[in-house]
Amino acid sequence: MKFLHTADWHIGKELGGFSLLSEQQTAYEQIRDIALSEEVDGVVIAGDLYDRGIAPTAAVNSLEGMLKDLNINHHLLIYAVSGNHDGATRLGAGREWRQQNELYLNTTLADAFTPIETADTQIFLLPFIEPAMARVYYQIPESQARQYQTINQVMPQIIADMVAKFDPQKNHLLVTHYYVTGSKNQDYELTSETNSQAGGLRSLDDMMFKDFDYVALGHLHLKQASPSETVRYSGSPIKFNTKEAQTQKGVYVVEINEHVVTTVWHPLMPKKDLILLSESFDTLIDPDFYGQYERSHKNYFSIKIQGLANATNARATLAKIYGDVVEVQYDLPTLVADKQGIPEITADEDGADDKLIAAFYKYVTGTDLDDNQQRLVDDTLSDLYQQEEE
Amino acid sequence: MKFLHTADWHIGKELGGFSLLSEQQTAYEQIRDIALSEEVDGVVIAGDLYDRGIAPTAAVNSLEGMLKDLNINHHLLIYAVSGNHDGATRLGAGREWRQQNELYLNTTLADAFTPIETADTQIFLLPFIEPAMARVYYQIPESQARQYQTINQVMPQIIADMVAKFDPQKNHLLVTHYYVTGSKNQDYELTSETNSQAGGLRSLDDMMFKDFDYVALGHLHLKQASPSETVRYSGSPIKFNTKEAQTQKGVYVVEINEHVVTTVWHPLMPKKDLILLSESFDTLIDPDFYGQYERSHKNYFSIKIQGLANATNARATLAKIYGDVVEVQYDLPTLVADKQGIPEITADEDGADDKLIAAFYKYVTGTDLDDNQQRLVDDTLSDLYQQEEE
Structure with a gap:
């Protein structure tokens, strides 16, 4: 099987107050063109199709247009899951009708255990879920809830239940959306969209997924965060923040042939x-x-x-x-240097304000006020004193 | 053609703080059973499928379940439009995939001009739209905007453009969601969901629609509001407010045979x-x-x-x-009787509070405080005075 692996489209996201819809459309069109020229069997979108649970209507129109173009106009199969940014229920509306045209979009845990069967591959689509959803699905009694508190505690069961559905004659592809670490990507913790939750109990070890031939991940936005050769993040199609400014965006084209995986990176050219x-x-x-x-x-x-x-x-x-x-x-080097201990700047009895300002300026910039600046401060203060007296 | 006509499901609506989802499910099941036993060619839902533009996820799951059951499990064709309560864009997501299974759900004006063709009938699905959307669709220049301010001013053009698509060999069915009046339903203004907007420039005369064999309307919740025999409201499947308490809810089964229309009313039995x-x-x-x-x-x-x-x-x-x-x-009859002129009740210099309370009580109830009540007022006031002094 040959497929294109992309993720984290975050349709509707803004950058410093600027809408990215036009950039996202350009990136989408490049992705579609790569899929067509590479003659892939399908396009994998590993979660976070939208940026928000309740996407703005402009974002809905935009994503719907992309899915329609890809799946209806160009007859490309789509294998997608919802990510932590998606509103699973809203994104999942119309799911049964979409899948009649081979647009597969899973948004619940229950969906993950019925793989999509192609001639040579079983495709498992596991959406991002909170551990609480697994407790509901597995009907964990309250007394055992503490053993199923973290995604690390629930994932082994989920994986075992997928592996139980394995057809040994076929390749096994997993599409999912989690923070997965290996020996290689420990340094990329800061690139996660959810820094506060990343690491520790929220991250999964890539060895958990060893039974799959390839794991197409979403969640982290840089392909460098991939834990291994076969457990990969494609990253987002465009740059979403300044930390990603010096990186290259793109998609993977992946081929699995009798458990042998080859991946080719295709960069995307940003419009802006x-x-x-x-x-x-x-x-x-x-x-x-x-x-x-x-x-x-x-x-x-x-x-x-x-x-x-x-x-x-x-x-x-x-x-x-x-x-x-x-x-x-x-x-400001001085400010940065002094970060450890902020000096106490207090007002003197008399004529305190100008000294306070001078001290603060020196604290921030490392230099004294020059004559012009000093005059500006004096004039401004006199005006203020005068206003107070009037 | 034979079809079931329902409207105004308002999935997710609450009544006095109580969720109606369970009642709505029961009503839906009765509607489905009528559609199946009457062997209709399709089910018409004339707008307001949801109660709100951004429906709660429980409502999304509920409506999705109904549409799935009707269209996928029971292979019933659906002809639906969005109403003023629906969020057109969100409800319209996945539209192209749904219509491949003959679930037609129109949410934009442009969609209205391509009828769905059955063997003997053309079905026009005109969603609720604001006049501003028509100005955009028809590219009305700013200088002429004043002639396209109200729905009354834009509807003749919309109807003419639908009639221009008429196949004279077929029947013509219109599904839409507006406040339409005829000689018969002038009294039902107060039953509208949007009283403040109903009537006057916002209401359409039923004669506008004379070229259609039948107009399946949504918007008003009582079938008695129907302007004529062939321009009808089915009303909502369940009672949404106390004004509807003494009415009967149901659906119409409509047959159009060579421009001859017969309608049969099928009541729904409320669960509660x-x-x-x-x-x-x-x-x-x-x-x-x-x-x-x-x-x-x-x-x-x-x-x-x-x-x-x-x-x-x-x-x-x-x-x-x-x-x-x-x-x-x-x-309170006294309060109602006095509504015209509310007497001025003012406090005296001394011991004013108890007199104020007594006067207010008499104003509201028409009777004086009895001895027990007088004692309660006195005791409460003494307590309050004492607390103030402490």
Whole structure:
């Protein structure tokens, strides 16, 4: 069997307040074209089709259009599961009708135990579920609930029940959506969409899945997070945050032939890329510097200003130059260096305010106020005192 | 063609805080059984399948189960439109897959102009739309927008565009969801779900639809609101409010044979009925009175207390006796009589509070406080004065 492996479309997601629907459509079209030119038997979407449980109507129209184009217009089979970002019930509406046209989209645990049978492969679609759903499915009595608290505690049973359905004559493909770790991807914990839950009891060991020929994972957005050669994350089709700015997005085309797996990476070309800049404000507004980047809404920019910006509204100034600025941050070495112990700055008895401001400025920037700045502070304070007296 | 006409399922609606899902399931099963025993060619659902644009997941599971049972398990064709209560985009998700199994569910204006062709009938499915959607569809320039402000102004064009698709060899059925009036149903304005919008510019004259053999309407919940013999409301399958308590719910089975229409009314038997009581409190709590009603959650009760209730918590007392009490109201003749001019009740200088209470009580009930009540007021006030001083 030959299939395309993608995941984490997050249709409807925004980046710094900018809708990504148009970027997502472009990525979708590249995915479809790869699927067609590679003549795959099906497209695997390993969860998080939507970004939110109740997707905005624009996102619904967008995803429906993609699924229709792929499955109805281009007759491609789809094997999908819901992820932790999807609203399983809402995404699952119409499931029985979709599957009559070989769009398989599983959203409940019960669905996972009936594999889809192709000529040479059994495809198991296991959606993301909370352990509580497994307790309901397996009718775990309250007295034993503590043994089924984490996904790690429930997964062995789920896997055993899938393996029990194995046809030994066929290959076995699992599509699912969890945080899975192996010896290789321990460092990628921070790339998870759900950092707070990642790691520890919430992560699954890739050895759990050793009976499957290939595990097509969703959840982590970088393919580098894949625990092994056969337990892989495809990553998301586009960059969703600045941590992903320097990475390459794409899909896998996977072939399983009598338990032998080959994977080929196909990169996707972003319509608008996400460019990370980290420079002094003077450099950032220098035409010689910004002239080297394609701007006017052709790229997204995430900007880190080194030191302070001599501008009343740095963000507006940068947006005017760069177009779609999704993020502006300051990198202040002194502030970072002092992070451990914030000094106590207290007001003196008399003329306290200007000293307070000067101390704070020094604390943040590491330098004293210059004469112009000092004058500005003095003038502003006099005005305020005068207003108070009136 | 022979079909069943139902509408306004409002799956997920509550009555006085009680979920109606179980009642709605029972009504659905009766509708299905009528469709099967009458051997209809299809089931028409004329809008408001859900009660809300974003239906709760329990409602999604419930409606999906009904559609699946009807269309997939029992192979019944479905002709449906979205109503003003439905979220058109969300309800329309998966539409193309559903219609491959002959579940037709239209949610956009554009869909209305492609009729579904059966051997002898063209079925036009026109969903509820706002006039603004018609302005977008017809690309009305801003300068002409004022001529397309109301549904009355846009409907003639919509109807003309449907009539232009008529095959003269066939019957013509329209399924839609609007407030339509004729000479007969002017009195039913108050039964509309959207009273504030009903009537005037928002209502359509039934003569607009004269080219259709039958118009299967949804929107008003009583079949008595039907403007004519061939432009009909089926009403909702269950009672949604106390105004509907004394009405009968059901569906129509309609046959169109060479433009001759016959309709047969099939009543639905509520699992739990809605019973309206309007008695004095003493009567309501009299075992001889309440003994005549099936209680203990076998009926819903909407109760109007004539006069005052001599009980500290009348609602709780009644709920204990009657079970599912969806509403408790007071019918106070004096208050109603005085509605025109509310007398000014002002406090005196001294000892004002007790006089204020006595005047208010007389205003509301028409009688003076009796000795017991007077003592209760005095005691309560002394306690309060004492607390203030402490």
